[in-house]
Amino acid sequence: MNEKLQPVVDALTQRFDAQVSEFRGQVRLLLSREHIVAAATALRDEFGFEMLTEQTAVDYWPQESPRFHIVYGFTSWQHNLRILLRVPLPGDDPVVPTLENVYPNANWHERELWDMFGIRVDGHSDLRRILMPHDWVGHPLRKDYPLGYEEVQFSFNHEEIQVRKPQPKD
Amino acid sequence: MGLEQKLGDMGFVTVRLEEAVNWARTNAMWPMLFGLACCAIEMMAAQASNYDLSRFGMELMRASPRQSDLMIVAGRVTRKMAPVLRRLYDQMPEPKWVISMGDCASTGGVFNNYAVVQGVDEVVPVDVYVAGCPPRPEALIHGIITLHEKVKGEKLVKWA
Amino acid sequence: MRTPVILEDGMSNVTLSAVSLDEIKHLVSDRAIEGETVLLNMGPQHPSTHGVLRLLLELDGETIVNCVPDIGFLHTGVEKNMEAKRYLQAEVMTDRLDYLNTMGNNLVYCLAVEKLVDLDVPPRAQAIRVIMTELQRIASHLVWLATHALDLGAMSVFLYCFRERENILDIMEMVSGQRMMTTYFRPGGLWRDVPVGFEEAVRQFLRLFPARIEQYEDLLTNNPIFIDRTKGIGVLSKEDALAWGLTGPIIRGSGIPYDLRKVQPYSGYEQYDFDVPTREEGDVYARYLVRMEEMRQSLRIIRQALDGLPYGPVRSNNRKFVPPPRSEIGTSMEALIHHFKIWTDGFPAPKNSVFISVESPRGELGVYLEGDGGNKPYRVHFRTPSFVNLQALPMLSKGHLVADLVGIIGSIDIVLGDVDR
Numbered sequence: 001m002n003e004k005l006q007p008v009v010d011a012l013t014q015r016f017d018a019q020v021s022e023f024r025g026q027v028r029l030l031l032s033r034e035h036i037v038a039a040a041t042a043l044r045d046e047f048g049f050e051m052l053t054e055q056t057a058v059d060y061w062p063q064e065s066p067r068f069h070i071v072y073g074f075t076s077w078q079h080n081l082r083i084l085l086r087v088p089l090p091g092d093d094p095v096v097p098t099l100e101n102v103y104p105n106a107n108w109h110e111r112e113l114w115d116m117f118g119i120r121v122d123g124h125s126d127l128r129r130i131l132m133p134h135d136w137v138g139h140p141l142r143k144d145y146p147l148g149y150e151e152v153q154f155s156f157n158h159e160e161i162q163v164r165k166p167q168p169k170d
Numbered sequence: 171m172g173l174e175q176k177l178g179d180m181g182f183v184t185v186r187l188e189e190a191v192n193w194a195r196t197n198a199m200w201p202m203l204f205g206l207a208c209c210a211i212e213m214m215a216a217q218a219s220n221y222d223l224s225r226f227g228m229e230l231m232r233a234s235p236r237q238s239d240l241m242i243v244a245g246r247v248t249r250k251m252a253p254v255l256r257r258l259y260d261q262m263p264e265p266k267w268v269i270s271m272g273d274c275a276s277t278g279g280v281f282n283n284y285a286v287v288q289g290v291d292e293v294v295p296v297d298v299y300v301a302g303c304p305p306r307p308e309a310l311i312h313g314i315i316t317l318h319e320k321v322k323g324e325k326l327v328k329w330a
Numbered sequence: 331m332r333t334p335v336i337l338e339d340g341m342s343n344v345t346l347s348a349v350s351l352d353e354i355k356h357l358v359s360d361r362a363i364e365g366e367t368v369l370l371n372m373g374p375q376h377p378s379t380h381g382v383l384r385l386l387l388e389l390d391g392e393t394i395v396n397c398v399p400d401i402g403f404l405h406t407g408v409e410k411n412m413e414a415k416r417y418l419q420a421e422v423m424t425d426r427l428d429y430l431n432t433m434g435n436n437l438v439y440c441l442a443v444e445k446l447v448d449l450d451v452p453p454r455a456q457a458i459r460v461i462m463t464e465l466q467r468i469a470s471h472l473v474w475l476a477t478h479a480l481d482l483g484a485m486s487v488f489l490y491c492f493r494e495r496e497n498i499l500d501i502m503e504m505v506s507g508q509r510m511m512t513t514y515f516r517p518g519g520l521w522r523d524v525p526v527g528f529e530e531a532v533r534q535f536l537r538l539f540p541a542r543i544e545q546y547e548d549l550l551t552n553n554p555i556f557i558d559r560t561k562g563i564g565v566l567s568k569e570d571a572l573a574w575g576l577t578g579p580i581i582r583g584s585g586i587p588y589d590l591r592k593v594q595p596y597s598g599y600e601q602y603d604f605d606v607p608t609r610e611e612g613d614v615y616a617r618y619l620v621r622m623e624e625m626r627q628s629l630r631i632i633r634q635a636l637d638g639l640p641y642g643p644v645r646s647n648n649r650k651f652v653p654p655p656r657s658e659i660g661t662s663m664e665a666l667i668h669h670f671k672i673w674t675d676g677f678p679a680p681k682n683s684v685f686i687s688v689e690s691p692r693g694e695l696g697v698y699l700e701g702d703g704g705n706k707p708y709r710v711h712f713r714t715p716s717f718v719n720l721q722a723l724p725m726l727s728k729g730h731l732v733a734d735l736v737g738i739i740g741s742i743d744i745v746l747g748d749v750d751r
Contacts, residue, residue, distance in 0.1 A: 071685075108718075140410055208429035219489045248404060280423065285405050
């Protein structure tokens, strides 16, 4: 682990009861959703992490608790540091508080979380779908959502599929 | 049309109406300035200095569908874009043609998933398919010339 | 999921369902509801939005009061689709994200896979990767310059830029067989070594291009019309740039020398001597100057990498992840087994995750890659620079004229495939 990152990790583990893990030199902290806003504020104001670089989620379906992990990536330009935070969420209540008031660019990232994973973001100013059409049903990046594909036509099933396919006029 | 041989001292020429109209249509076919994804960059390259699409009377890319004859669907069509694409097609005046440029527009390409329409022919009728991911500018030009040949063969009865 | 319904004329049902005003009421000012300001739709089919970007503009006369971007018209489902493919198969999807930076997308994905499975890359492969990504950066900046200048009314720049871009595409075709979607980098190295004539082709480009940059600069840098259209437009302060997480030329145009090639070097960028150009003004013109200087710096990197190009293999020797060379298959049973295993079953990756980012022409391109012990990625997420940078558009465009919006969009240099993934 980077020496400069050590005080940050120590402070967050103490204050927010976070669990530290490391893989190939990258540090990540697992903490609960109650603490994420406070942790992000501390990272920005005390430790100089100016940028929210990344915010995404992972779905561990069919596992239910926790079903989702939200991954936050913070970058400090002045200290040249990077840290990942992970927040587990239960499948029956996927709600996470917004980071919009700490990092304004969380806005679109969180809309994407809602659109792609159906994770509701508490206190978000504009929680609409961002990538899919606004009347779309379902959240595509969830693991229980089918990829959706079209059957490939071969000579033995050509006729059968041809009937089902939408056809161009004339 | 062999205009030179037929043109005598009399100052007029006889030609079949079909041929004259089809000649006019092929030589001033204005494409719509409408790019979707990667293929749009190759379409721009076809317009630019090295390939120079204007040799075929297609240099005037019109941004408005009301002024264009040809829609080049350049790139993957998503479920969100499909209604927009259909509306643009409906706004184009007759006669109009569609070139499906690239694998994604023709068949969905490598993206066989929830978001991409598996071939733009589910949304609009296509005249010429151009293969490639993305097609080279030469391939697009070949597709356009193929369309020209198709248009030159159109019959009067079909115009109605 | 919206299922296609077949209409009478045989077409899919593609009705355009409207968004009611109530749904977007909170995005526009009260004056729009009372009818004092005008709501104008720009895009998704518009020549100057650089793709299928839709903007909802609230205008007071010609002045922009508010600008609400609507993205997703090119949402391709790449991330979901990659989960259904093996690590090697998934790589072809990365090309099509940011189609002006295909080599860079391949690079970040390969770096992530290499980090996840702990794979080494030989020095020759790293140097060639640097050469190709820098050429790609120049090609991408050329398309940016061409379209940006075209939007502002300078048609001839477009023709010049595409002329030089073809030279780079020829080099890419030479090494990979494809002009744009190269998939040339593979986890553990390259697809194959560069062909004979590669070095001469790159040197030819290096000789030619510096004069061409001068040509573009002659056309634009002191052009009074161009300056009028760009100076003082879309000003971005240092604090805003950091708070909004912007990266790339846009943040360097605001005076922050944040370049991942310098601060967190990858692929051997620490060996090369280059500058990170910055400007203090933070307007459209400053971003233009930064990108022009970046092209020169890229040339410097390419020249150094080409001069010091080491000899040796271009693929890792780790047979568990990298297929053996063709010549070995005929003589070694083990090589044949490895070849068969890799191309039929792929390779497993540990149940853990990595986050890798590189400097793309547009900013920080990151990939979050998670394995589950199997041969397919469990989750791939691309942190794309255009997505993050586009968020700043409403802030940058407020108070400017509609005509200037086109210049501001151009100066952010978005690629919609990169925004929507």
